[in-house]
Amino acid sequence: MVVPRAPELPQQDQDEEMLVPHQDVVEGPQQDVVEGPQQHVVEGPQPMEESASTVENQLMPDPSTSRFTWSIENFSKRNVRKHYSDDFVVGGYKWRVLVFPRGNNTDYLSMYLDVADSHLLPPGWSRYAQFSLAVVNQLDSKMSMRKEATHQFNARESDWGFTSFMPLMDLYDFSKGYVVNDKCIIEAEVAVRKIFDFWNYDSKKMTGYVGLKNQGATCYMNSLLQTLYHIPYFRKAVYHMPTTENDTPSGSIPLALQSLFYKLQHSDNSVATKELTKSFGWDSYDSFTQHDVQELNRVLCEKLENKMKGTTVEGAIQKLFEGHHMNYIECISVDYKSTRKESFYDLALDVKGCSDVYASFDKYVAVERLEGDNKYQSEEHGLQDAKKGMLFIDFPPVLQLQLKRFEYDFVRDAMVKINDRYEFPLQLDLDKDDGKYLSPEADRSVRNLYTLHSVLVHSGGVHGGHYYAFIRPALSDQWYKFDDERVTKEDMKRALEEQYGGEEELPHTNPGLNTTPLRFTKHSNAYMLVYIRESDKEKIICDLDEEDISEHLKVRLRKEQEEKEYKKKEKAEAHMFTALKVARDSDLKEQIGRHVHFDLVDFDKINSYRAPKDISINDVKVELSKEFGIPVESQRFWVWAKRQNNTYRPSRPLDLQEEKTAIGMLKDAITVTKLQTSEVRLFLEVHFRQENQPIVPPVKTKEDILLFFKLYDPEKEYLRYVGSFFVKASGKPSDIVERLNEIAGFPSDEDIELYEEIKFEPIVMCEPIGSNVSFHSSQIEDGDIICYQKRCLPDKMDQYRYPTVSSFFEYIHNKQVVHFRLLEKPKEDDFSLELSKRFTYDDVVEKVAHQLGLDEPSKIRLTQHNPFSHQPKPHHIKYRGVNYLSDMLQHHTQMCDILYYETLDIPLPELEGLKTLRVAFQNATNYEVSFHIMRLPKSNTLFDLIEDLKSKVELSCNDAEFRLFEVYLHKICKVYQPGDTIDSVSDQYGPLRIEEVPEEEKNAGPRDRLVHVYHFFKDNHHNQYFGEPFFFLIRDGEALADIKVRIQKRLQIPDEQFLKWKFACVTYSRTEYIQDSDVVLSRFQKQKPVYGPWEHHLGLEHTATTPKRSFLASQQLQNRHSFEKPVKIYN
DSSP: OOOEOOOOOOOOOOOOOOOOOOOOOEEEEOSSSOTTTTTTOOOOOOOOOGGGOOOEEOOOSSSSEEEEEEEEEEEEGOEEEEEEEHOOETTTTEEEEEOOOOOOOOEEEEEEETTTGGGGSOOOOOEEEEEEEEOOOOSOOOEEEEEEEEEEEEESSEOOOOEEEEEEEHHHGGGSSSSETTTTEEEEEEEEEEEEEEETHHOOOOOOSBBBBBOOSHHHHHHHHHHHHHHHHHHHHHHHHOTTTOOOOGGGGHHHHHHHHHHHOOOOOOOOOOOHHTTOOOOOOHTTTTOOOHHHHHHHHHHHHHHTTTTTTTTTHHHHHOEEEEEEESSSSSEEEEEEEEEEEEEEEEEEEEHHHHHHHHHOOOEEEEOGGEEEEEEETTTEEEEEEEEEEEOOOOOEEEEOOEEEEETEEEEOOOOOOOBBBBBEEEHHHHTTBTOOOOOOTTTEEEEEEEEEEEEEHHHEHHHHHEOOOTTOOOEEEEEEEEEEEEEEHHHTTTGGEEEEOBSSSSSTTTOOOOOEEEEEEEEEEEEEEEGGGHSSSSOGGGGGGGGHHHHHHHHHHHHHHHHHHHHHHHGGGGEEEEOOOOHHHHHHHHHHHSOOOOOGOOOEEEETTTTTHHHHHHHHHHHHHHOOOGGGEEEEEEETTSEEEEEEEEEHHHHSSGGGGGGGGGOTTTTSOOEEEEEEEEEETTTTTTTTTOOOTTEEEEEEEEOOOETTTTEEEEEEEEETTOOOOGGHHHHHHHHHTTTTTTOOEEEEEEOOOSOOEEEOTTTTTTTTTTTTTTTTTEEEEOOOOOOGGOSSSSSHHHHHHHHHEEEEEEEEEEETTTTTEEEEEETTTBBBBHHHHHHHHHHTTOOOOGGGEEHHHHHETTTEEEOOOOTTTTSSSSHHHTTEEEEEEEEEEEEOOOOOHHTTTTTEEEEEEETTOOEEEEEEEEEEEEBHHEEEEEEEEHHHSSSSSOOOOEEEEEEEEEEEEEEOOSSSBGGOOOOTTSOEEEOOOHHHTTOOOOEEEEEEEEEEEEETTEEEEEEEEEEEEETTTTTTHHHHHHHHHHHHHHHHHHTOOOOEEEEETTTEEEOOOSBBBGGOOSSOOTTOOTTTTEEEOOSSSSSOOOOOHHHTTTTTSSSSSOOOOOO
């Protein structure tokens, strides 16, 4: 029996592993992605995840854990491709670290953990380890580069780690502290755990719950979804959101969330989240980008709140999560108090400087005194001493506490993770100390006693990591760990105490080096806490029944399950069946001119039949005669063949013996598809009488050629299939003109042109056929395609865009619909244009300008699309920088259909001759800094820049002189001369500094010198620089005491602060402190350039009190993680 089935759809990629064994990788650019054995490399930065899909075994208690430190001397001089450390022992096993100092065929340091004695171990050995590898920053240990992983080591994968650990340019930049005095320090922390086989682990059977599949970097979302799902009141509200059977999960957030929750409730296996992320409007790049779970929580709840408006569950989000606090300012000496009520859905609590949750709440409601220079300006009473603070009016039933584990460090100009120990209680009493957190108007009858429901954990650092959640769904003593696909039972200690963070002591593995226990920072710690109020527990942890789930959702998901079971059965039986696809004349008529122009048919759109491999073609004929009403004797099957020119045509009919043969034996008719299943493709030839009755096909001889015919109408620009018939090889095209005219409905004597459709890749070949040359002489054979049309006379050629078949095919081949997006809105299509791939740069911008109603096409600037990241490429297309549209749409070997545009205020050729610079100008009198954007021709000099700047700033005097310099990492790294060109200046690391030269420098004596002055503080005996550096004139014989007076005046530092400052002469990393009586200039080398030696400076040691935010800092502060982009839900 032949069973019909729908056309097969391409399978979606499976969740791939994120970690990789060391291997000599292929040359080429590598991204910072931890790759897997079946890797799917995605362009763009990707955070490393300890994905549950990579963990093959369940960890058991009592791990053996140690740290190994490896100091590599003469690091930059090691002329080796790879370098092994000494062996060290953890858990009774020998380990070692493998590094590629110059990268494993990549521009990154490559580093792996290796089983040192793998070649001596017995067959079938394996061991499981959690480990981290780090390159220690010897100037600032908190800036060390660390990455974590887990792996089951075995004979096939005896080493595991990171091909792209960190950029080589950062490693070998000695100013960054990773290599100091040509020494590199590498640390490995290894925890070897007892394991049991997890291949057959069943989360549902072991725990009653199932996990969520990780799409690449969606562990943060999975942990949040599990937390929300296990709040039954929230789940019930989601189920009651109105959806219809016509909605699709990928286009409806409510339906996608309902579907996800239903599957979590009823499925026996882990659940995919792709439908939900599609409903968010996310693409694959979003799924490989790690976001902040707190931000996702707020954005998702806001979306759901909006979608609940006007429904039976309106206000459900507020009832669950909304609380209120009161901000107040109260004057001390007069009777005046200002208050403002605000709502919150979660509270962000400080971790740094706080020992536990209560300490954070104390800090939250701490009173600030407004006095002195910071008095409160009251409208009625003027400046007044006042108290400023915040108290809570009410807390929500479900209290979400976001722990501020990530913060921006102004001194280091970077994001850092706070791994300090931070405790949180099982029960949280916010009425403690007589309700000190509550405002006077709070309802004291409500008991604010909370029970811990879930703990969301972040494991890793600021540059990447992994999220998972500890949840106790019924608020019982049993905790569960939801780690992507796996759910395991955990005890209370694991869920609470082990997530406090802080430090842990470990024995050192280098015997004889140091017997003192080492302390290491625990990088896994609580990041978000969810508490449920005791008095609301029964309402929140409510019962759900089948009535809470809409019927259409249950029907939809039952069908999905049935389809899944059917496909599972189909897959199990696949070896017994062959996929059979039969193309008929009706398929050709339906597709040609619509889906297909070249060749005859797209087999992806042909119905597929599951045919048992042991039935014959004759048996197939019987089944098809029942379905289509075509007698068995009227059917003749042809085999399709792929020709050398990459066309696909019927090549020959099956003979009588083949028709009796089992279909699984027709090897010459089978093609292997991308799904690795055998597929037989046939063409069904049927002949009809005039009354449309099927007849027995005529006997085919070697003289007979089966041709297929297409008719082209240049007026309508339309091509259609008109049928097939046999011709004699010795015959001529002129013999069939009358028949072709009849088929087309033309007069019998219509003059027509015939073309042979030869190929369409890489170029179109469609050539005229001589009417008086035999088919044999023209090399016409079975399966060839003849296109014809009315002859177009030369004087009518201009009437049509594509007057001939060949010109129409060229148009179709090069036709490209391009979606244009504003560069500022890279997710939204603005308009689409049908263009030709052969359009030149000028053609494209002219079309865009016309669409926008712009007179000057040269004011259009285009940017290419990256189909892997789904973002604009970082660099614009230069004016006439590419020849054709096809070049604009090409990304490596992939074509895309998106371009980004922007409208400029000046023509692009003119703009490309200019350079835009950010400039920070400092006045010599008041030292105030103003920021400017300057745009000048690249060939101009900095003197021209100064002249232009003079009109924009206030100068201290008319004959002011100027100094131009560049700052990097809070040090002056380059001084420019007025004659330097604009194009030689870089503002990559911050604005170009331009300052007026102070008068005292103009009157400098011959022995006076300019020195560099930098701000710094000591951290682990290393100098950490911050703030703005500057040049300062030191006079010959001048003592430090006099210099301090002038520096304090310049920097305008109050006396009580300035008294704490220390002054030092710093040469390279050597710091020599100076006393007030010391003659400072004697410490500096005499014969140096006017701007002093770069390696020698005057250091001002003090605490960073009011550091200025750098341009980079402003960008990074937009998110908690420096690697993140904002979370957006588009639908």
